[in-house]
Amino acid sequence: MSYNIAFITRRVASAAAAADMMHTSSRTTAPLISSFGNLSMNNNISASSTSAATNINTKLNCFSSLATAQEEKKSQIVELPPNLKFDPRAKSSPFYGAEEVVQTSRRTKQLKKKVEGQQVAASADEIIEEEDDDEYTDIDDDADDEADEQRVLYDLSTKADVPRAIPLPQRLHVPIMDFNSGDEVGTIHLSDKTFGCDPVRVDILQRVVVWQRNKKRGKRNAGARTKTISEVSGSGRKVRNQKGGGVARAGHSRPAHWRGGAKAHGPKGNIQDYTTKLNKKVRRMGMRHALSQKLLEGNLIITNDMASDTHKTKVLDEMLNRFDVSGRYGVTALMVDDAHAEEGSEDEAFIHGGVNVNLKVASGNLHKVKVQNQIACNVYDMLKYKKLFLSLDAVRALEARLEK
Numbered sequence: 001m002s003y004n005i006a007f008i009t010r011r012v013a014s015a016a017a018a019a020d021m022m023h024t025s026s027r028t029t030a031p032l033i034s035s036f037g038n039l040s041m042n043n044n045i046s047a048s049s050t051s052a053a054t055n056i057n058t059k060l061n062c063f064s065s066l067a068t069a070q071e072e073k074k075s076q077i078v079e080l081p082p083n084l085k086f087d088p089r090a091k092s093s094p095f096y097g098a099e100e101v102v103q104t105s106r107r108t109k110q111l112k113k114k115v116e117g118q119q120v121a122a123s124a125d126e127i128i129e130e131e132d133d134d135e136y137t138d139i140d141d142d143a144d145d146e147a148d149e150q151r152v153l154y155d156l157s158t159k160a161d162v163p164r165a166i167p168l169p170q171r172l173h174v175p176i177m178d179f180n181s182g183d184e185v186g187t188i189h190l191s192d193k194t195f196g197c198d199p200v201r202v203d204i205l206q207r208v209v210v211w212q213r214n215k216k217r218g219k220r221n222a223g224a225r226t227k228t229i230s231e232v233s234g235s236g237r238k239v240r241n242q243k244g245g246g247v248a249r250a251g252h253s254r255p256a257h258w259r260g261g262a263k264a265h266g267p268k269g270n271i272q273d274y275t276t277k278l279n280k281k282v283r284r285m286g287m288r289h290a291l292s293q294k295l296l297e298g299n300l301i302i303t304n305d306m307a308s309d310t311h312k313t314k315v316l317d318e319m320l321n322r323f324d325v326s327g328r329y330g331v332t333a334l335m336v337d338d339a340h341a342e343e344g345s346e347d348e349a350f351i352h353g354g355v356n357v358n359l360k361v362a363s364g365n366l367h368k369v370k371v372q373n374q375i376a377c378n379v380y381d382m383l384k385y386k387k388l389f390l391s392l393d394a395v396r397a398l399e400a401r402l403e404k
Contacts, residue, residue, distance in 0.1 A: 077101055166298075168198055169196070171295060172191075172295075173188075190399075194402050197289045201289050205290060205383065214276045219272065226263035229262040288402055290383060300387075303389055313362045320333065323387065336394045338397040
């Protein structure tokens with residue numbers, strides 16, 4: 001139900017003024033009434049006028065707050081500039097998540113008012129036929145209606161709230177989740193030197209990623225060498241006459257475009273080394289900033305352990321679905337563990353390379369999940385995968401290794 005705020009405000013203000021006048025007149029007539037010995041009447045009039053004024057002030061405050069809310073909502077409605085050509089459904093758009101405001105033209109508003117005034121059940125088409133022909137012949141009104149229909153408006157109040165990061169040091173206090181059930185089993189306070197880097201140095205992350213990719217590229221063409229035209233075996237005599245044969249001229253039989261000829265622009269035996277140098281301190285700093293970034297995003301999950309009772313992929317996929325990982329619509333995840341077993345114990349057979357064997361085998365068919373030891377944990381993989389799973393043993397090992 002819509003209200004005319006200006007009209008209601010004026011009516012309430014006039015009512016409040018009348019109540020004040022009633023209260024003033026009651027105080028003026030109080031001596032006259034008391035002279036006749038009717039003091040109770042004066043008290044009743046004063047109480048009734050005061051309560052009426054209070055009710056009117058309350059309604060006035062309600063309507064003023066309603067008007068303020070409508071003004072704020074109207075201020076959040078913005079227009080998409082016609083010179084901008086982008087899809088509002090894109091995440092980079094400032095209108096992403098906002099609902100489009102449906103506009104009604106002036107002609108539609110007039111029809112609605114006329115239907116409400118007449119209180120008839122006739123449709124809008126019948127009303128248009130009964131109207132005069134000259135009622136909507138104004139060219140300016142048609143132009144305004146077309147301009148209103150071309151405008152694209154969005155309500156920014158319908159956009160989802162941007163998630164805010166938890167400030168330090170409260171951010172370092174994280175829960176410990178059970179890997180099998182997904183329930184919270186405790187809490188841990190992480191080290192501020194490893195997980196509390198603020199702000200996160202993006203330049204350090206970039207340097208470490210470039211160094212790591214160059215190291216993976218390594219050395220190419222080690223010892224590869226092809227023969228030039230002077231080294232290929234073959235005679236240097238002219239193979240046929242220069243003219244008269246109806247074919248292309250040719251000298252010797254060792255050109256690069258002939259079978260058995262030389263290799264044009266081949267490798268000369270030089271080793272191409274793509275590796276670069278980066279100090280160990282900078283690499284450790286990159287690890288600390290990558291871990292801090294995962295904690296800042298809220299994508300760091302601490303688990304009590306990463307032991308799996310079976311090597312079945314289906315069981316592991318069901319456990320990861322509790323964390324919105326893997327599956328058809330799940331995100332990617334990097335799982336880091338540092339499992340150890342005592343010599344001669346039963347768990348020694350299920351641990352290899354610092355990870356659980358069943359977990360390693362079960363994750364082999366999940367292309368969105370990668371399992372590795374904390375020694376192999378690197379900046380590139382942490383930035384590539386969405387969520388980062390760390391066991392308690394991996395957290396202790398990383399803090400001890402990166403805080404040297």
